[in-house]
Amino acid sequence: MSQVYKAVYFSHSSLWEAKKGGRPSYAWSSLNKLAGFWKRIQRGFSKVVDSQTLAQFCTLCYIFWEARNALIFHRAAPRLELLLAREASLLVPPATRPPMTSTWSPPGTDIIKMNFDASWRNNAASGYACVGRNTEGEIMAAATAPLMADFSPLLAEASAFKWSIGLAMDLGFWRVCMETDCLSLYQAWHKKEVGCSYLFLILTDCRLLAPGFAYFDVSFVKRSGNKVADYLGRHSEAFGQTVWIEEVPHKG
Known part of the structure; x- marks a missing residue:
């Protein structure tokens, strides 16, 4: 389900930058309220920690909540490497699609x-x-x-x-x-x-x-x-x- 949300609502940004969008589902509307919560936290803690550290902390909280639900409802034990991969996928925007160059082009000088x-x-x-x-x-x-x-x-x-x-x-x-x-x-x-x-x-x-x-x-x-x-x-x-x-x- 998280992959569906990413594809539909924030395919080119992180979870915390996602917009509510037109005609959102009830589940997504609830999740999107985290954005307002995020902004209030950011204003309160902006003098204590930088925005990147805060984003990482909130993302980890979200990932732990996902892992907790998976453990309770699906009996799936959390694995550290998968949690880290999930964090990376949420925090790092997708790679920019490269220009579709059709011919070989020379490199820079001395390259x-x-x-x-x-x-x-x-x-x-x-x-x-x-x-x-x-x-x-x-x-x-x-x-x-x-x-x-x-x-x-x-x-x-x-x-x-x-x-x-x-x-x-x-x-x-x-x-x-x-x-x-x-x-x-x-x-x-x-x-x-x-x-x-x-x-x-x-x-x-x-x-x-x-x-x-x-x-x-x-x-x-x-x-x-x-x-x-x-x-x-x-x-x-x-x-x-x-x-x-x-x-x-x-x-x-």
Whole structure:
């Protein structure tokens, strides 16, 4: 039910910034009265704590109330990691949808753009590919690697992301922009949610590696702007684990 409320009433804001809206349900009208309560608390405690701390406190109270109801009515024992993930989803606004860029664009000065992709063949992941280009569009390096694990499409893209970060480090590219054509991966990265799934574990590893760069960013481009990495990924089984410096293999 909480997901329905978020989708209908505050899909682009937090719970505490939600408006009552037109023709709200009785349940939502009651919940929305928390906004007035929130404002009174904020006025009273504004000189004691900052608004962010207060928002976190009120959100935790709401989450504990949800957990209490789940325990009493559904016999569902609360789990700390799920409570923290719930807090993050309420406090952090959804990631901004990226511009739908259809063509490859050059990175900034002294930055290497690493376009990566995970390829699928016969409904199974087959390999990774990555292409690094400078601000002039010149290819600085390219690489492929076969993928032996049985991953879902999103996990394969996340694994390719982590592999490409390691590749950039090995090549000595310390100012990079990692670019993907997987919108779900891009949004998962920028939401910075907490979780225990394999996807979140992979992204956590990537977040630990990112501070090792002098510059690190993640961007999105449509598949039409990621053609080179897509081609290399589809032929990664034939190329094997290979790295090309300042070139890519020609179509044969």
